[in-house]
Amino acid sequence: MHIVYPAVVSALLFSIGVYGVLARRNTILVLMSVELMLNAVNLNLVAFDVWLGDRLHSGQVLTLFVIVIAAAEVGVGLAIVLALYRNRRTVDLDHLRDLAEPADGPTPGNPTVTDQAQTQRHTTDDQPVERDHGDGRPAGRGGKS
Numbered sequence: 590m591h592i593v594y595p596a597v598v599s600a601l602l603f604s605i606g607v608y609g610v611l612a613r614r615n616t617i618l619v620l621m622s623v624e625l626m627l628n629a630v631n632l633n634l635v636a637f638d639v640w641l642g643d644r645l646h647s648g649q650v651l652t653l654f655v656i657v658i659a660a661a662e663v664g665v666g667l668a669i670v671l672a673l674y675r676n677r678r679t680v681d682l683d684h685l686r687d688l689a690e691p692a693d694g695p696t697p698g699n700p701t702v703t704d705q706a707q708t709q710r711h712t713t714d715d716q717p718v719e720r721d722h723g724d725g726r727p728a729g730r731g732g733k734s
Contacts, residue, residue: 616673
């Protein structure tokens with residue numbers, strides 16, 4: 590077998606994966622694109638291992654490690670996606686920008702986090718805040734705390 594054919598197929602798979610990571614908005618599709626890129630690397634590892642005639646088959650062993658890492662990545666990635674979906678009801682990457690650092694300044698219709706905190710602080714300053722210890726008894730009003 591000539592090494593060019595698997596290398597070209599691997600390059601195409603990797604290119605499709607990079608396009609999927611850069612162009613897709615859905616988190617699950619991005620994870621699938623990363624898996625495509627890892628499979629392209631696996632194809633290269635096995636093809637070069639066979640072409641070089643390595644007696645230790647180190648390319649195939651490294652491929653097994655990459656498969657294990659990819660399985661762990663899928664497990665953790667899907668757990669994160671499910672947690673985000675439960676909290677925000679979307680898996681669209683553009684709508685998950687709340688976790689990013691705030692921009693330089695507020696834009697019309699999109700106040701920054703500090704503006705929201707100041708608004709909340711001004712609305713709650715004139716109202717007393719009662720806190721409790723978690724068992725129903727208020728904190729700071731006589732008695733032991």
